[in-house]
Structures are given as C-alpha cells and as structure tokens.
Amino acid sequence: MKPILSFTSREEQIKLRIPAGMPLGKIRTVLGDIHPSSLGLTLPHEHVMCDFIGAKSVDRSRYDRREVVRTMLPYLLETRQLGVTGFVDCTPAFIGRDPIALAELSRLRASTF
Ligand SMILES: [Zn+2]
8 A cells, every 4th residue: 555645735745855747646535535735734543433342243233323423523623623624533443433424524524614
C-alpha cells in the first residue's frame, strides 16, 4: 500500500521534492473519495467505538448504532468547532469498526455547520 501524502500547495510539493505532474492521489472516506488538499486539520488516529469482548464475539447486535451516533456526535461537533476538518477512525473490524455509523456521523457533522 502506498503512503497517503497530504499537502495543500505546489510550494509544499516542491519542498517535499515531489516531481511536477506526479498524481497527488486521493483519500478514501466513508462518504467517498476526496482530494488530499481538502482534508485540512486532521485527527489522525481516533476510535469512535471499540468493543474489546474478543474478535470471535464482536457483533453489531451487541450495541445500538443510533446510540453510538447520539453519544459521539457532540464530541465530533466540538472538534469541528476547534477547526478540525479531518478525522481518521482506525478501529479494526475485529474490535467493532462500523462504517455505517461513521458515515452517519460524517453526514451529521457536515450538515450541522
Ligand atoms: Zn488506535
């Protein structure tokens, strides 16, 4: 897997010695792909929800997705007010990653401002 580079300007690209014309790549989000320059200030390693019961027992029936969204949205809105525009949830599937909850939180977070 290629590393994701995030830079916002040709000046930064020159500073990093990235040849002109080299594709800048994309960032895959729960709401679709975006250009790296639109990511902005980012929290790079977060977990909206984790279930440490054990990989064999992790199951979406163990929690209420609506409750996760209701509980976590105020925290995500607060980060937005502080200028954070990017949020990377690093939760692996074996401890409960829920892309549907993450997408709902992303939509609500974006539509609140
Ligand atoms: Zn972590």
